[in-house]
Amino acid sequence: MLRDPQVLIVGAGPVGVALACELLQQGISLRIVDKVERLDDTDPHSRGILIWPRSLEVLRRIQVSDRLVARGHRTAGVNYYSGGRLLGPARLDRIPDTPYPFLLTLPQRETEKVLRERFTELGGHVERGVAMEELSGDPDAPVVALRHSDGRREVVTPGWVIGADGPASVVRDQLGIRFDGDPIDVTYAIGDAPVTGRLARNAQYYYSRHGVIALVPLRDGHYRIAANVPHRTEADGPPSREYLQSLLAKRACREVTVGEPDWTRSFRPRLGMAENFRKGRCFLAGDAAHVVSPAGGQGLNVGFLDAASLGWRLAGVIRGELPERVLDEYDHERRSAAARMSRTSAAQARFGLQRRRTRIAVRDMLFVVGRMTGLVQRVLVPLLSQTDVTYGEQITEPFIWRHPSPVRPGQRLPMFASLDLATYTVLLWPGRRPSADWALVQAELARQFPDHVGIRDLASVPGPTQAILCRALGRRPAVAVARPDGHLSLLVPVERVDRAVSFIGSATVSSNIAGIRSDTLSRRSDIYHRGSTMENLR
Numbered sequence: 001m002l003r004d005p006q007v008l009i010v011g012a013g014p015v016g017v018a019l020a021c022e023l024l025q026q027g028i029s030l031r032i033v034d035k036v037e038r039l040d041d042t043d044p045h046s047r048g049i050l051i052w053p054r055s056l057e058v059l060r061r062i063q064v065s066d067r068l069v070a071r072g073h074r075t076a077g078v079n080y081y082s083g084g085r086l087l088g089p090a091r092l093d094r095i096p097d098t099p100y101p102f103l104l105t106l107p108q109r110e111t112e113k114v115l116r117e118r119f120t121e122l123g124g125h126v127e128r129g130v131a132m133e134e135l136s137g138d139p140d141a142p143v144v145a146l147r148h149s150d151g152r153r154e155v156v157t158p159g160w161v162i163g164a165d166g167p168a169s170v171v172r173d174q175l176g177i178r179f180d181g182d183p184i185d186v187t188y189a190i191g192d193a194p195v196t197g198r199l200a201r202n203a204q205y206y207y208s209r210h211g212v213i214a215l216v217p218l219r220d221g222h223y224r225i226a227a228n229v230p231h232r233t234e235a236d237g238p239p240s241r242e243y244l245q246s247l248l249a250k251r252a253c254r255e256v257t258v259g260e261p262d263w264t265r266s267f268r269p270r271l272g273m274a275e276n277f278r279k280g281r282c283f284l285a286g287d288a289a290h291v292v293s294p295a296g297g298q299g300l301n302v303g304f305l306d307a308a309s310l311g312w313r314l315a316g317v318i319r320g321e322l323p324e325r326v327l328d329e330y331d332h333e334r335r336s337a338a339a340r341m342s343r344t345s346a347a348q349a350r351f352g353l354q355r356r357r358t359r360i361a362v363r364d365m366l367f368v369v370g371r372m373t374g375l376v377q378r379v380l381v382p383l384l385s386q387t388d389v390t391y392g393e394q395i396t397e398p399f400i401w402r403h404p405s406p407v408r409p410g411q412r413l414p415m416f417a418s419l420d421l422a423t424y425t426v427l428l429w430p431g432r433r434p435s436a437d438w439a440l441v442q443a444e445l446a447r448q449f450p451d452h453v454g455i456r457d458l459a460s461v462p463g464p465t466q467a468i469l470c471r472a473l474g475r476r477p478a479v480a481v482a483r484p485d486g487h488l489s490l491l492v493p494v495e496r497v498d499r500a501v502s503f504i505g506s507a508t509v510s511s512n513i514a515g516i517r518s519d520t521l522s523r524r525s526d527i528y529h530r531g532s533t534m535e536n537l538r
């Protein structure tokens with residue numbers, strides 16, 4: 001490890017380590033420090049348990065998704081109840097174009113373990129018992145003071161600093177970035193325990209006049225139980241098994257038995273959003289940048305999308321292949337995506353906390369109408385799974401009229417493996433029925449791009465995959481430019497290939513890219529000739 005690395009990551013929580021993997025696998029030298037000296041592997045306490053499809057899609061980039069899936073528990077969706085009656089399910093198993101059509105549940109400590117294992121495989125090492133104390137100097141030339149657990153003070157001058165140091169971020173504080181609080185102030189009682197009785201297999205949210213309780217299946221018959229409760233003091237102690245049982249009986253109206261919990265806790269999160277995610281050469285990611293209501297189980301997931309968005313940009317800028325302005329886009333794109341998730345998670349919390357009969361009736365009716373008209377599947381499911389996160393222009397038409405295809409710039413493309421991890425990929429799409437001379441056409445199109453650009457001809461996609469791409473890219477021949485994180489940058493008819501060529505010209509610093517990664521590109525060139533539909537998409 002270099003003493004003054006290219007990047008210093010402060011905080012080795014899940015987001016810091018995911019980002020460290022992103023950077024390390026792209027050859028960027030880094031140090032990652034965490035103030036906690038020793039991890040307690042015997043502590044059963046775990047925070048986030050829900051991993052939504054988009055997180056698994058982006059975590060593929062660092063090759064941990066399949067490991068997480070292997071260790072976790074798959075759930076087909078989320079059932080919403082009111083007064084014990086089923087309002088309807090949000091079915092993730094019906095998402096048509098993801099390799100991960102389910103909600104994965106896995107205790108956060110295990111998710112973190114998988115990430116750390118991957119980081120070690122990549123040759124990384126977390127420096128424990130090292131706290132960031134001070135960040136001084138110009139944010140364009142940061143000077144960082146670290147305190148080691150033996151009392152030693154070390155001053156480093158990394159090229160870039162990433163604050164992934166959680167909700168009470170010292171990096172954020174030292175940069176003087178405001179953290180605007182959210183007025184929602186709710187205490188939650190949570191715990192993991194075996195639960196027996198007649199229960200649906202899906203995750204379950206029970207709304208009632210007494211409050212909300214969520215019951216989310218984990219492995220081995222255990223469930224995460226989470227409920228809003230009156231504010232508690234330390235003297236109240238952790239919620240007891242009997243308390244959780246009584247909350248379930250009252251709110252879920254279910255004859256179930258809560259066994260001895262592995263652990264319980266109450267917590268009162270301070271929600272908020274940093275006013276900037278970037279200042280000079282310093283960035284915020286994960287909870288350091290945003291703390292969203294736990295009601296939606298999205299906080300960690302928003303952090304994973306931060307890591308996927310910042311990793312390729314920073315690596316590309318450090319290597320001199322991408323212009324520095326892509327880093328401003330990180331600030332803009334991720335701040336608005338996090339703000340949106342924060343609003344929807346807060347709305348979800350409010351949605352569940354209605355007490356007046358008329359409001360409850362309206363809420364329940366809205367949900368049932370949404371289910372019957374298909375809006376739950378078309379709007380709520382993409383929102384929960386974060387597959388609808390878009391970095392393009394604001395879509396203005398009401399969501400009822402929105403058409404999912406073709407994909408617009410900024411939206412996610414349903415392609416998960418055949419993209420370059422480090423830079424833009426040009427996709428040549430022959431349309432629904434490729435013309436007889438497509439081989440000639442695509443060769444002519446490809447010829448117009450500089451040699452260093454990765455190009456994928458999508459002509460040999462098998463039928464079912466073609467249908468998915470047809471929805472995404474349209475029925476007519478087209479040229480698309482995809483970002484490394486799988487979002488569309490540009491989609492033009494083949495006649496306007498010049499626009500794609502000039503986009504590539506302005507979006508990359510071509511003189512530095514030439515000659516790199518030819519091995520990576522060739523490894524993925526046959527991706528569409530193998531396996532089943534989803535394998536191909538993956």
Ligand SMILES: Cc1cc2nc3c(=O)[nH]c(=O)nc-3n(C[C@H](O)[C@H](O)[C@H](O)COP(=O)(O)OP(=O)(O)OC[C@H]3O[C@@H](n4cnc5c(N)ncnc54)[C@H](O)[C@@H]3O)c2cc1C
Pocket residue numbers: 010011012013014015016033034035036046047048049050051108130131132133164165166167169170190267285286287288294296297298299300301302303
């Ligand atoms: C009870 C609970 C339930 C939740 N459930 C869900 C869920 O179901 N789904 C979901 O997506 N999210 C959930 N979340 C949110 C999720 O846990 C967080 O969003 C996630 O942990 C954020 O990860 P992070 O890496 O950004 O920060 P953290 O996990 O907080 O990690 C920050 C790291 O930085 C280190 N650090 C702090 N200060 C310094 C310093 N000065 N120097 C060096 N190191 C430092 C800390 O030791 C820590 O290791 C839940 C949260 C809670 C509290």
